[in-house]
Every structure is written in structure tokens, then in C-alpha cells.
Amino acid sequence: MTEKTAITPPTHTAPPAKFSHGVKKGNILQVAGQVGFLPAVEGQAPTPAGPTLREQTLQTFANVKAVLEAGGARWDDVMMMRVYLTDVAHFAEMNEIYNEYFASELKEAPAARTTVYVGLPAGLLIEIDALAVLG
Amino acid sequence: MTEKTAITPPTHTAPPAKFSHGVKKGNILQVAGQVGFLPAVEGQAPTPAGPTLREQTLQTFANVKAVLEAGGARWDDVMMMRVYLTDVAHFAEMNEIYNEYFASELKEAPAARTTVYVGLPAGLLIEIDALAVLG
Amino acid sequence: MTEKTAITPPTHTAPPAKFSHGVKKGNILQVAGQVGFLPAVEGQAPTPAGPTLREQTLQTFANVKAVLEAGGARWDDVMMMRVYLTDVAHFAEMNEIYNEYFASELKEAPAARTTVYVGLPAGLLIEIDALAVLG
Numbered sequence: 001m002t003e004k005t006a007i008t009p010p011t012h013t014a015p016p017a018k019f020s021h022g023v024k025k026g027n028i029l030q031v032a033g034q035v036g037f038l039p040a041v042e043g044q045a046p047t048p049a050g051p052t053l054r055e056q057t058l059q060t061f062a063n064v065k066a067v068l069e070a071g072g073a074r075w076d077d078v079m080m081m082r083v084y085l086t087d088v089a090h091f092a093e094m095n096e097i098y099n100e101y102f103a104s105e106l107k108e109a110p111a112a113r114t115t116v117y118v119g120l121p122a123g124l125l126i127e128i129d130a131l132a133v134l135g
Numbered sequence: 136m137t138e139k140t141a142i143t144p145p146t147h148t149a150p151p152a153k154f155s156h157g158v159k160k161g162n163i164l165q166v167a168g169q170v171g172f173l174p175a176v177e178g179q180a181p182t183p184a185g186p187t188l189r190e191q192t193l194q195t196f197a198n199v200k201a202v203l204e205a206g207g208a209r210w211d212d213v214m215m216m217r218v219y220l221t222d223v224a225h226f227a228e229m230n231e232i233y234n235e236y237f238a239s240e241l242k243e244a245p246a247a248r249t250t251v252y253v254g255l256p257a258g259l260l261i262e263i264d265a266l267a268v269l270g
Numbered sequence: 271m272t273e274k275t276a277i278t279p280p281t282h283t284a285p286p287a288k289f290s291h292g293v294k295k296g297n298i299l300q301v302a303g304q305v306g307f308l309p310a311v312e313g314q315a316p317t318p319a320g321p322t323l324r325e326q327t328l329q330t331f332a333n334v335k336a337v338l339e340a341g342g343a344r345w346d347d348v349m350m351m352r353v354y355l356t357d358v359a360h361f362a363e364m365n366e367i368y369n370e371y372f373a374s375e376l377k378e379a380p381a382a383r384t385t386v387y388v389g390l391p392a393g394l395l396i397e398i399d400a401l402a403v404l405g
Binding site for chain 1: 272273274275276285286287288289290291292293295296298300301302303352354388389390391392397399401
């Protein structure tokens, strides 16, 4: 019997429903969909890092990373990232930010990725989730 | 060599194409996207449980659970749920139904979750799939 | 320590950002979102196989298969396929093509599947990614 454990980084609010920001069981770690909210402040509603794609993307990366690290994983363990954007016109800029960010964060092969364009709550431009396999 | 097996609960119609409602291989169980269709009746087209988000969400949970159980898994084994809604305005109500439902269904850490807003076939308000790791 | 390796089939361009067309670690192989681009020609921009759903779907299957095979996997190892379409009206035709294609490609249980309707870059009608567990 392998135990499933919830991962809640200190930077995160309690999830707004009965789900976990991340879960780990055996060598599998799943990060829930993260958005560009700043670290939680008690008594305050979640606040996006800013209105721009750059601000939100970097904060979303920080939030995914916080879950990975709280679960004992690194970016290098990530197998798949799902990137949800709201606007096809954001693809090139997101890739630019993506490349800049991962240039220093990765030593091993980059994760696979799927990018699709969906609806997100008002004000949010990007959401990312990640599946990691620990080595 | 680990065998991959298809999971078809007795409540489900044969899939409308060459896919499985669920598959299991080793300790991984993947549930295909489920919607709020009532248990299959031979000779009848699939029918949603009702027009409301509540009816469809509860039926969708029942359909995911039927696949999990037919594969020897429980909600507690689920690592990730992907919730597809058609309307951002449904998020709060879906969370309410989600919390009510899982209050009694879960003993271990809740699954991670990603919710995005997409198009679905006419009349359907929610679709959910799930990745489980058996212990 | 299990190594994560990137998979780049000879038919594929280098990814347009720091992601991999596929990654493999232990017995898990993840194929990134594939679209209906023809095999890469150096110095040319990626070109869809054609404007029709049929052309793009068959080319997308070929591209997913190329990643699977370059990673030592087969269609039979695939547990989950995510099919992203841009138009609900394409569902029936996609299923027809899906069934024709997999009639000869599968010996074991077909993968689970989720189909949702999203935005994709202009001219693209379908995107597919796949999670495989090797046996």
C-alpha cells in the first residue's frame, strides 16, 4: 500500500474546494492547475501578479515550482505540462517567457507540452498543470 | 509484460468509437472523459440526467465512479481530475456540488484538479476525466 | 535514479520552445500535443497536411505514432488520448476516421479518450496528445 499525500506549499491558500494543489503517490506527483496568483495573504482574496501575460506566466511557474518542491520534486522531474491560454495571439510571447525561464531551471530533457486556448476566469490569462515522475 | 485491460461498467453504453471508458495497466487506471448521461438503456440514445449543472455533475461523478469501481479502484486512488465546464459562471456552483459529494466519498487526500472552460456537445454542461494510481 | 529522455522523431522539427515532442522515464512515455504538420523540411515553416479534418487527423496520428515509435512504444501502450477539436460539428467525422485508423493499429484494449472543443492556431482543426505506459 502506497500512501497518497496532499501537497500544500506555504505560499498557497487552502484550495477553494475539496481538491489538492498537488498529490503524490509512489513516484507520481501531479500538480493541479496553477494560475498567476501571488503568494496567499490571510484574509485577502487571491490576487494575480499583474495584468500582463509575463507577470502571470512567471508567477504561474513559481506556483507550479512551489508545489513540486513541497513534494520533493524539481522541474527536471516534470514529464508533461499543460498550458492553457485564453488567446492564440499570446503563443509567441508565452514561448519567449517559457524559454527564458527554463534556460536556467532545467538540466535534463524538457517536459512534453500541450498548449490549447480555453476560457479562464476573468483577468486570468494562463493556467498550467504538470505531471511529474520522480526518479 | 503487464496487460492493458479495458474497463466497461455495466451502466455504460459501448463507446461511440474505438476508445475505452477506462483502461488499466499495472497500477495506473485512466478514466475517459465522462459526461452526465444516465445509465445506458439498450436501443436508446444516451440521455443526460437533466438540464441542470447539479444533475449533470452528480451523474458525471457516478459515471467516473462506475469506471473506477469496475477497475477495482476508489475515489481515494484518484490523483487528478480534469473538470471541463462550458461557462465560467458555473464554477462556484460546481465547487459547492463537488464539496458536498466528496465530503463523504474521500478518506485520503483529495485529487489535484484543473478546471477549464471549453466547448462541449449541445446540452452538456460538464465533462470530467480522472487519472488514478492504485496502491 | 531513472533517466528522463527526450524523444525527437526524425520527421519532426525541433520544438518551437523548450519542450520535448515526447519524454520517457521509467515505463511512462508522454507524447506532447501533436497537430497535422507534414514531416519537417529544413528551412520551411511547418505545413499542415491539408485543410480538411481527414488530412489533419491522419497526419496527427502519424505524428503521435512517430513519437511513440521513437520512444520504443506502440499504439497498444497508449492509456489516454486527449483529442482537441475546434468544432463540435467535427465529432462524428473524427470518430469515423478514428475507427478506421485504429481498426488496424490496435491489438489490445483501446486507450481511454477525452474530446473537448478549444481554440487552436489558425488553420489547425485537431490536436492530440497521448500518455503511454510501457509493459
